[in-house]
Amino acid sequence: MAKIKVDLKERSYEVIVGAEILADIGKIIESEKWGRDVFIITDPLVNDLYGDNLRKGLKSFKHHTIEIPRGEKNKDLKIASRVYDELVRYSAHRDSLIIAFGGGVVGDLAGFVAATYMRGINYLQVPTTLLAQVDAAIGGKTGVNHPKCKNLIGSFYQPKLVCADVETLTSLPARELRTGLAEVVKYGVIEDADFFKFLEANSHHLNTKAFESPDTLRASLKVWQIIVTESAKIKASVVAKDEKEAGLRMILNYGHTIGHAIETLTRYRAYNHGEAVAIGMVAAAEIASRQKMIGTDSVLRIVDLLEKLGLPTEIEGLPANKVVQALGIDKKVMAGKIQFVLPERIGKAVVADNVPIKVIKSVIEELGCR
């Protein structure tokens, strides 16, 4: 089991990474005195698969489980309202504790409810998807969607603990695992060349096939622990330096500028978050290469690793000019305020807002035609 500190002064907390550790959470709550009444907020599938493991450790607590429907489209004020209702019905009070137990949707919504119930009560993040374990659950970003804009309503509200059990990854569909891997690769590119190398060397472990036989399962769980731990370390260190995304935290947006445009254009269907980010990372690396900031060999390594992990590196079924339009730069000469995170080498990236528009267009066109 690994422990990583997210250093935010009086709001500091730990990220714990391990395998089959759900039942241990109760002991930690008990010794830390985070609350006697526990409310688990989760979704039906996670509850079915792992709810009992978590509750096994909560025998000495009064606890109640609240299920919310799965899917990003349910991450809204209406569902949050229902959770408030249920908390009131079961007399949740200032000293109650919320456990956000699931993927990103559960984490964001339950975190937001914790941030706003009685002006903020304690909560833990217990993420069960790779994307949530390496990214969403760490850093205190909480929120729900507005019909016109994702995550528009929310707050920065740090949990008391993040507990990532890699055993929950073994039930993820292949595509869900891959979407998380895109963010993992991102960490390697922006911050840690050795980690990137580790991913290259272990790419054969990083798929759902490895979960199928008991032998490869055990080996791969060890690899996953390292991956989640190293990713959490990088995320934690960036968050510690810039809690509210005033500057440095933007580095985490590598691949997200063009990725977000692709995601929006395909309405989060044709490409999911990680897939769109994978394409965005290739695009940003290509832009950096055209600007003579990074060598073509490094760009190739990024493309190769993503491909080995089964992630897309080209835009299919989407006209390049649509992507350019979605970036809102089609009428400008310079990208102006549009920020790109550009790698200088594997392991280091910078924020740039002075990329010439013709370079962006040309890279997008190339990614769309190859």
Added chain:
Amino acid sequence: MAKIKVDLKERSYEVIVGAEILADIGKIIESEKWGRDVFIITDPLVNDLYGDNLRKGLKSFKHHTIEIPRGEKNKDLKIASRVYDELVRYSAHRDSLIIAFGGGVVGDLAGFVAATYMRGINYLQVPTTLLAQVDAAIGGKTGVNHPKCKNLIGSFYQPKLVCADVETLTSLPARELRTGLAEVVKYGVIEDADFFKFLEANSHHLNTKAFESPDTLRASLKVWQIIVTESAKIKASVVAKDEKEAGLRMILNYGHTIGHAIETLTRYRAYNHGEAVAIGMVAAAEIASRQKMIGTDSVLRIVDLLEKLGLPTEIEGLPANKVVQALGIDKKVMAGKIQFVLPERIGKAVVADNVPIKVIKSVIEELGCR
């Protein structure tokens, strides 16, 4: 014009108290660079009376005014949702600034929206009622009501500035002014004997009659500036020591234990907040006197001042046993976890949770029968 600092480290801000200073707010926003796009959230009456004064100073800004309906019953997630919609429609962004311009309902709701729009944007409190100027606008408590519980959904989120213009008090109905005075008297009792004396000496100014002739208006505005300033100082110093109401801030609940029961029982109609608190303050003083904590002369001074200000000091039209029931102590021998703030003398109060139930009952019965 007086300036009081609310000392909360990186979240510190000033409370400015003056007369006819609404038009100056724009200059402050400009020099502090709090945002270029300004969204005024207010209600129709405040907007009619003072909106143009405020907007006069905002000529160099893009600004938009959002009206929300008046009344505590409208302080809910539905109205907050409408405000989010309007902010999105007018492209409010991370660097936009919200001005909460009105009484407690506007301040709480607009503060909550500011706390949660894009995970928190800058906002100012410009309170226009006495209650909001001396209490609600200072300290960063924001929130909306849940059908089952007032202020259940909210957060602690500090404004960048509180600007209290006492000129806005001159349009308040007499009863609205009195409800604020109850909190003012509270500050004197719990923290400042000199301020209490000042209130005794100036009680003849403290009513709407003083606003009727130009001569008394001017004199009374000076008194109101002192009152709002001194009250803000006390509130600011308590908040600075206990931002999130973990301990000391509870002292501000003097009069609120029984007051809240009365308010709830009469559904915020027969008695408004200040009136219920006035009765609660007499009750708590009487309890302290029975416990030999405070002299009867001090209790009499509290009762006298409240009466001079036109505030109730007895419970009318409400059976004493209902109040006892509402406190949830009718079946207990000791009040147990029910906390009372009890004055030890004028200018000092303590928190007690060991008041014998028979003392509480007897005091309530006496206040209901006199």
